Amino acid sequence: MKRLLALIRQSLPAKLSLLIVLFAAAIFIASLGFMFQQSQKSVHQEAINRAEQVLENTVLRVTNILDRVQVATDNTDWLPVRHLDAPESMFVYSRRILVNNPDLNGCSISFEPYYFPDRGKYFSAYSLNEGGQIRTTQEGNPNYDYFTLDWYQLAKLLDRPCWTEPYYDYNPDNFYSQDMIASYCKPMKDEDGNYVGTISVDMSLGWLSETISAVRPYPNSYSIMIGRGGTFFVHPDSTKLFYETIFTETLEHDDPDRVALGKAMQAGEEGMKRLKMEGEDCYVFYKPLGETAWSVAIVCPVSDILSGYKRLRIAVMLIVILGLLLLWRVFRQIIRRELAPLGKLTSQARTIAAGEFDKELPDDGRTDEIGQLSQSFSGMQHSLVSYMDELKKTTAQKASIESELKVASDIQMGMVPRIFPAFPKRDDIDLYASMTPAKEVGGDLYDYFEQDDRIYLCVGDVSGKGIPASLFMAVTRNLFRIIAQQGKSPVEVAEQINSFLVQDNDQAMFVTMFIGRIDMSTGRFDFCNCGHNPPMMDGQFLPLKYTNRPLGLWDGAPFQGETIENIRGRQLLLYTDGLNEAENRSQEILGNDRLLELMAGAGKLSAREVILRLQQAVERHRDGATPNDDLTLLCLRLLELK
Amino acid sequence: MNKTQTALLSLLLLTAFPALAQDRFVFTPQWTPQAQFAGYYVALEQGFYQEAGIDVVIEHPTSTRPALDRVFKNESQATTLQLTQALEIIDSGVPLVNILQTSMNNALVIVAREDVDPLTRKGMRVGTWSAGFDQIAVCLSLREGLDYQWVPFSSGVNLFLAGAIDATIAMSYNEYYQLVQAGVSITDRNVYRFSDHGYNVQEDGVYMTRAYFEKHQDQARRFAEASRRGWEWAAEHPEETLQIVMDYVQKYHIATNRVLQKLMLDEILRLQVNWETGVREFRLRPDMVEKASTLMQENQLLFHEITYDELIGR
Numbered sequence: 001m002k003r004l005l006a007l008i009r010q011s012l013p014a015k016l017s018l019l020i021v022l023f024a025a026a027i028f029i030a031s032l033g034f035m036f037q038q039s040q041k042s043v044h045q046e047a048i049n050r051a052e053q054v055l056e057n058t059v060l061r062v063t064n065i066l067d068r069v070q071v072a073t074d075n076t077d078w079l080p081v082r083h084l085d086a087p088e089s090m091f092v093y094s095r096r097i098l099v100n101n102p103d104l105n106g107c108s109i110s111f112e113p114y115y116f117p118d119r120g121k122y123f124s125a126y127s128l129n130e131g132g133q134i135r136t137t138q139e140g141n142p143n144y145d146y147f148t149l150d151w152y153q154l155a156k157l158l159d160r161p162c163w164t165e166p167y168y169d170y171n172p173d174n175f176y177s178q179d180m181i182a183s184y185c186k187p188m189k190d191e192d193g194n195y196v197g198t199i200s201v202d203m204s205l206g207w208l209s210e211t212i213s214a215v216r217p218y219p220n221s222y223s224i225m226i227g228r229g230g231t232f233f234v235h236p237d238s239t240k241l242f243y244e245t246i247f248t249e250t251l252e253h254d255d256p257d258r259v260a261l262g263k264a265m266q267a268g269e270e271g272m273k274r275l276k277m278e279g280e281d282c283y284v285f286y287k288p289l290g291e292t293a294w295s296v297a298i299v300c301p302v303s304d305i306l307s308g309y310k311r312l313r314i315a316v317m318l319i320v321i322l323g324l325l326l327l328w329r330v331f332r333q334i335i336r337r338e339l340a341p342l343g344k345l346t347s348q349a350r351t352i353a354a355g356e357f358d359k360e361l362p363d364d365g366r367t368d369e370i371g372q373l374s375q376s377f378s379g380m381q382h383s384l385v386s387y388m389d390e391l392k393k394t395t396a397q398k399a400s401i402e403s404e405l406k407v408a409s410d411i412q413m414g415m416v417p418r419i420f421p422a423f424p425k426r427d428d429i430d431l432y433a434s435m436t437p438a439k440e441v442g443g444d445l446y447d448y449f450e451q452d453d454r455i456y457l458c459v460g461d462v463s464g465k466g467i468p469a470s471l472f473m474a475v476t477r478n479l480f481r482i483i484a485q486q487g488k489s490p491v492e493v494a495e496q497i498n499s500f501l502v503q504d505n506d507q508a509m510f511v512t513m514f515i516g517r518i519d520m521s522t523g524r525f526d527f528c529n530c531g532h533n534p535p536m537m538d539g540q541f542l543p544l545k546y547t548n549r550p551l552g553l554w555d556g557a558p559f560q561g562e563t564i565e566n567i568r569g570r571q572l573l574l575y576t577d578g579l580n581e582a583e584n585r586s587q588e589i590l591g592n593d594r595l596l597e598l599m600a601g602a603g604k605l606s607a608r609e610v611i612l613r614l615q616q617a618v619e620r621h622r623d624g625a626t627p628n629d630d631l632t633l634l635c636l637r638l639l640e641l642k
Numbered sequence: 643m644n645k646t647q648t649a650l651l652s653l654l655l656l657t658a659f660p661a662l663a664q665d666r667f668v669f670t671p672q673w674t675p676q677a678q679f680a681g682y683y684v685a686l687e688q689g690f691y692q693e694a695g696i697d698v699v700i701e702h703p704t705s706t707r708p709a710l711d712r713v714f715k716n717e718s719q720a721t722t723l724q725l726t727q728a729l730e731i732i733d734s735g736v737p738l739v740n741i742l743q744t745s746m747n748n749a750l751v752i753v754a755r756e757d758v759d760p761l762t763r764k765g766m767r768v769g770t771w772s773a774g775f776d777q778i779a780v781c782l783s784l785r786e787g788l789d790y791q792w793v794p795f796s797s798g799v800n801l802f803l804a805g806a807i808d809a810t811i812a813m814s815y816n817e818y819y820q821l822v823q824a825g826v827s828i829t830d831r832n833v834y835r836f837s838d839h840g841y842n843v844q845e846d847g848v849y850m851t852r853a854y855f856e857k858h859q860d861q862a863r864r865f866a867e868a869s870r871r872g873w874e875w876a877a878e879h880p881e882e883t884l885q886i887v888m889d890y891v892q893k894y895h896i897a898t899n900r901v902l903q904k905l906m907l908d909e910i911l912r913l914q915v916n917w918e919t920g921v922r923e924f925r926l927r928p929d930m931v932e933k934a935s936t937l938m939q940e941n942q943l944l945f946h947e948i949t950y951d952e953l954i955g956r
Contacts, residue, residue, distance in 0.1 A: 143706045144705075145772065145796070147794075148772040148794045148795050148796040149796055150795070150796075150798070150800045150801065153793065153795065153801055153806060154800075154801065154804055154806050157767065157793065157801065157806035157807065158804065158806050165800050228800070228824075229799060229803045229820075229823075229824035229825070230823070230824050230825045231824070240899075243897050243898060243899045244823075244899045244901075245823045245825070246825075247822070247823050247824065247825050248823050248899055248901050248902070249901070251819070251822060251823060251901050252901050252904075262825050266825055293804065
């Protein structure tokens with residue numbers, strides 16, 4: 001089951017076709033359910049009508065025959081009554097009935113005790129049809145005391161014609177040849193209306209039993225006939241005939257439904273009841289048999305009535321189930337076929353993803369969504385391949401550029417002094433500097449050198465970044481060296497560099513620069529700030545009188561220099577804006593305040609320690625963000641002379 | 643005659659000989675086979691009669707050869723009779739001896755239409771057996787001034803069911819259940835049980851003519867003993883007894899069924915218990931003989947008193 005679910009989940013055709021089949025099944029269930037319910041109702045009603053019709057016809061046929069007996073009797077009984085003075089004629093009349101009605105078994109014209117005094121107590125003229133031979137006798141005698149028999153007494157006591165209960169014709173020789181008989185009996189009265197005897201006509205009921213037994217509207221249905229006492233006279237189980245009544249079983253096991261059926265049939269009612277018969281749910285249709293007190297019933301098992309319908313229902317359901325299975329299979333095939341390119345595409349995408357970009361994609365000429373997808377995918381593949389080629393080239397170029405940049409970087413870094421201590425021969429100065437380009441090469445610069453007991457130094461920041469800035473920086477740094485080595489003051493150095501830079505500066509690049517000169521003998525510090533960040537002296541920003549303009553912009557107005565008479569023992573920090581304007585991920589700058597904080601406790605630190613501290617602070621502030629600018633720091637302190 | 647035939651004949655003679663040595667005894671119950679006579683069937687089938695040294699043959703009466711006729715003609719040595727019947731016969735001058743009394747209580751009932759109290763309908767048509775058994779009911783009708791119009795029927799309950807009569811006499815073990823089985827509603831009102839109203843007179847017993855009894859006292863005693871054993875066994879084994887009864891019923895094609903016979907057997911066995919002592923006593927009660935005799939005399943059913951001693955073989 002899990003495997004099946006997994007299979008369905010993984011396979012789009014299986015999933016789609018299953019959804020379609022489920023939807024179709026829901027529609028089928030709803031519509032078939034409604035149809036089944038409706039058709040069951042109508043089949044039911046149809047069955048009831050049919051059974052009732054069959055019963056009606058049967059009763060009609062039987063009563064027609066029984067009516068013939070009555071008519072035969074009615075047509076004859078006036079004769080004996082008119083000849084009550086001639087007992088011998090009774091034999092003639094009883095015989096005549098049988099002659100005129102060969103289907104009758106017997107006829108007796110019987111009189112009250114001693115009605116004909118000369119004939120004794122018993123006088124019963126009886127004719128019997130014995131296979132076509134009619135035998136007539138006087139049958140009353142002490143051993144055949146007919147006065148107490150039902151056929152005689154019923155007519156007498158009820159004072160109207162009536163049918164007896166069916167009974168077995170007495171045949172002492174062979175029980176099994178006994179025939180079921182019933183008698184139609186009618187009281188005879190003299191002129192004064194006094195009862196004189198009974199005329200009784202017997203009829204074999206073999207035909208009736210056969211007629212009723214043959215009524216089987218459904219394969220397992222059967223018919224029964226009961227008498228006024230509920231006794232079975234027709235029943236498929238012959239052991240019940242005459243021996244059991246419709247109530248017999250209820251004497252042992254309570255069965256109100258059965259009792260109600262029996263009572264209704266006894267009462268001569270006509271109708272239909274649903275109840276359990278022999279443990280099976282049945283419809284029982286019942287109807288009285290004419291003027292007899294008998295009642296006929298057809299017992300139809302409900303399952304039987306609905307069996308045809310149930311077979312049809314099973315067939316329809318099987319067809320639907322098979323249809324749904326077929327539908328599922330066909331849809332799955334169709335969907336699978338339609339989506340087959342997707343599968344190929346999927347596997348090829350996997351191949352492509354694995355690196356085989358030149359794998360050929362199928363083109364089945366489809367123009368639908370799948371075709372479009374395939375084409376898009378193919379286009380994407382082509383783009384990807386050309387992009388990859390491009391990328392390869394670019395990567396190669398970039399690698400070459402990077403290697404060149406690395407060389408450039410090395411060259412650039414080689415331009416600035418990086419050996420510390422900076423002045424190994426001097427013990428009166430502690431100087432440390434560092435330059436960290438944001439990219440491979442940067443636009444920052446610093447420099448320092450000693451000349452004639454004077455130390456020249458500078459920190460600068462070229463506008464822009466990258467290679468142009470680095471080239472400009474290289475030019476600027478060389479100019480600084482060349483000009484400063486001529487023993488010029490910082491102002492002169494600035495003016496000359498500016499003059500050089502202004503020439504042919506089509507790119508309008510410029511450089512901010514702080515140029516200083518320290519007289520090591522006196523501690524005098526001359527400097528010229530050209531648009532650069534103010535340096536920090538002993539942890540405070542050095543207030544500047546002249547900021548001047550950056551170098552390389554234009555000639556003209558002279559640069560102004562400043563002097564601090566003695567900086568011995570004082571800590572000087574030169575830096576580029578890569579320090580105070582270092583940005584973190586949120587593009588928040590480190591700021592001057594933070595810088596002041598950092599420098600506040602740095603008075604006792606060596607130049608190297610100060611720079612390391614600041615570098616670390618910048619690192620921390622950036623918190624992994626890519627450096628936004630080159631960072632250059634230069635720190636120095638003239639040590640007190642001992 | 644070949645060897646096989648000779649052997650068969652010898653075997654037949656050998657097996658037949660002990661039976662020939664026994665007394666042949668024809669017993670005729672007063673009605674067709676039914677559970678009313680279960681004890682006798684049991685005694686025969688279980689070999690109690692054989693053990694008692696009597697070769698009993700049970701022959702049921704037919705319409706042309708009623709039980710009493712057979713006894714009078716000595717075709718049958720014993721029959722069952724109700725006490726009131728026996729009294730009538732003795733009164734008519736045929737001395738009879740009760741050799742075994744099985745019934746301790748009266749089974750007679752009158753069943754009227756639903757919700758009709760039989761005692762409230764004077765002059766109504768009441769069905770009764772043409773063969774008798776209705777002496778107590780006649781006494782009731784006369785004593786209570788009910789003036790019932792008796793309608794004799796040969797058997798069954800059809801007259802009542804057809805509405806030809808207003809009520810019918812029935813035995814609580816037989817027709818009563820036939821009526822129930824025919825869908826007749828039994829209520830508190832429409833059934834009158836004689837045993838509940840001072841008419842509790844014993845019924846079935848085994849009788850033979852005094853003449854025969856005088857000559858075959860020992861045989862009569864042995865028959866009675868074995869019959870009593872049959873009844874006691876029946877009371878202890880109702881299921882097996884019912885099967886024996888059904889075998890008889892089926893053999894004689896009696897229009898009845900197992901349910902009816904079971905109810906009949908239960909009721910018959912219930913009637914055999916003295917309700918005062920709770921014991922199956924198998925004895926004629928002098929007080930009941932006296933009660934029956936007095937009742938019947940009062941109502942002109944007997945011309946003279948029949949005493950207990952006249953019924954008993956000494």
